[in-house]
Amino acid sequence: MIKQLQICWLFYKSFAVASSFFTLCSISLFWKFGFSVFSGIFWFKVFTGLIIFYFVNDYRKKEYYFYYNLGMSKRKLWVITLGFDFCIFILAIILINNVK
Secondary structure, eight states: OHHHHHHHHHHHTTTHHHHHHHHHHHHHHHHHHGGGGHHHHHHHHHHHHHHHHHHHHHHOTTHHHHHHHTTOOHHHHHHHHHHHHHHHHHHHHHHHHHHO
């Protein structure tokens, strides 16, 4: 289990900067406007996640062989890393809501 998480973390690091940027943009909008913009930033996060998925899939196709040889399928990598990224987003929303 730990090995799989390390492999997923290695994969996540390849797009973590872009994903973190979009999460911070969403969080700053939520901080400023509150729940009135939640549906908008939710769909913004989903849309940017799809864009990241497309670009990583397009530009790093051959890296999937590396992860497959380590025992991780493409689907498993994406489910775990996007799930992790979305959990960070939701936790940040909850924290901002509690602080505000």
